Amino acid sequence: QRQMCIRDSCEALQLQVGESQPRGELEVFLTQAAAIGESALARQADVGVEGVADGLEIAEAQVMQAEQDLIVRTVEAYINVLRAIDNLKSSRAEEAAFQRQLEQTQQRFEVGLIAITDVQESRAAHDSATAGVIAAKRALATAQEALRDLLRTREDAREDLLRRRH
Numbered sequence: 001q002r003q004m005c006i007r008d009s010c011e012a013l014q015l016q017v018g019e020s021q022p023r024g025e026l027e028v029f030l031t032q033a034a035a036i037g038e039s040a041l042a043r044q045a046d047v048g049v050e051g052v053a054d055g056l057e058i059a060e061a062q063v064m065q066a067e068q069d070l071i072v073r074t075v076e077a078y079i080n081v082l083r084a085i086d087n088l089k090s091s092r093a094e095e096a097a098f099q100r101q102l103e104q105t106q107q108r109f110e111v112g113l114i115a116i117t118d119v120q121e122s123r124a125a126h127d128s129a130t131a132g133v134i135a136a137k138r139a140l141a142t143a144q145e146a147l148r149d150l151l152r153t154r155e156d157a158r159e160d161l162l163r164r165r166h
Contacts, residue, residue, distance in 0.1 A: 070150070077147040084140035091129065091136040100128040 105122035108114045 022133040076151050077150050080143040087138040088140050091132040095129040095133050098129040102126045
């Protein structure tokens with residue numbers, strides 16, 4: 001096909017310049033020019049392909065980094081939920097201990113062994129422990145919601161990706 005194009009170009013040039021240039025020289029000149037042009041185009045195509053390949057590698061690396069970031073954030077959120085569960089258990093145990101202490105303090109007060117201020121201090125400690133349970137429940141709910149949001153975001157991203165592929 002290239003040879004056919006060169007012959008056609010050679011004939012067109014001979015019509016323009018007349019017979020001053022021998023046909024063989026024109027063919028050699030056009031063949032060399034075509035080879036140089038093809039070589040330049042091939043180099044440009046190679047550079048373009050390399051650029052696309054580099055861009056693809058960068059994009060793949062960015063996707064992998066985003067996936068790793070999501071995994072880390074998900075694990076951290078899950079650990080926060082586990083930590084909040086442990087804190088709630090601890091707060092409930094503390095509240096139960098202060099409840100027992102309050103009951104014992106009230107019994108001692110009723111038999112006259114201690115003053116009312118000791119009962120009030122015991123009640124204050126129990127109330128503080130109850131507030132700790134409430135705060136721990138709130139922290140657990142917050143941690144669970146953060147984990148749900150991450151999982152929902154991950155699921156939404158996966159669905160978007162699947163939709164784009166189809």
